[in-house]
Amino acid sequence: MTDIFNTFAVSSSGMKAQADRLRFVSENIANADTPGYRRKTAPFEAAMDDGTVRTGRVRLDRTPLPQVYDPSHPMAGEDGYYEGSGVDLIVEIADAREAQRSYDANLKMFDQTRQMSQSLLDLLRR
Template structure:
């Protein structure tokens, strides 16, 4: 039974980590047009004691900010340019799809472990 509980915990931690990643991706998409916004990225690590997935610290993407030409914008310099964000919507959508698939894979593992535990309980009741 301990292995089933471990499986449930590991898959739940994976789902939580992917949900955290999706929250940051959503924030990046929402701020794609915000001047000076830097894309946020998050990595994962493993807690060596519990073997669960843990989201790492949020880091800002160091890529250059996009230069936008809009002379009428109050943020524009003498040449009519201002710094936009470094969010690329294609990358964000691809990352969101990857996080969604990771979440779904952990959900399937969680469901399989739950079904196995239920089967074990059914056998013990007989």
């Protein structure tokens, strides 16, 4: 019976980690037009030896920010350039789709485990 509980723990930790990932993706998309904004990412780490995962510390993307030429922008320097956002919407949309699919897979595993445990309990009641 502990294997069933471990499966619940693994799938629920996966759903939590993917939900965190979706939150970072949505923050990145919301700040896509914010000058000087750096994309947030969070790696997955093993939480324990039982297969559960969690998100690690938030990291800011360290790639150089694009220089945008707009002399009328209030943040533009003497040369007319300012630092744009480090968010690529195509990458963020791809990350969101991947996180959603992984979340769905964990949800299906959770539901399948629930159904199996229910069937086991029904058999034991007979």
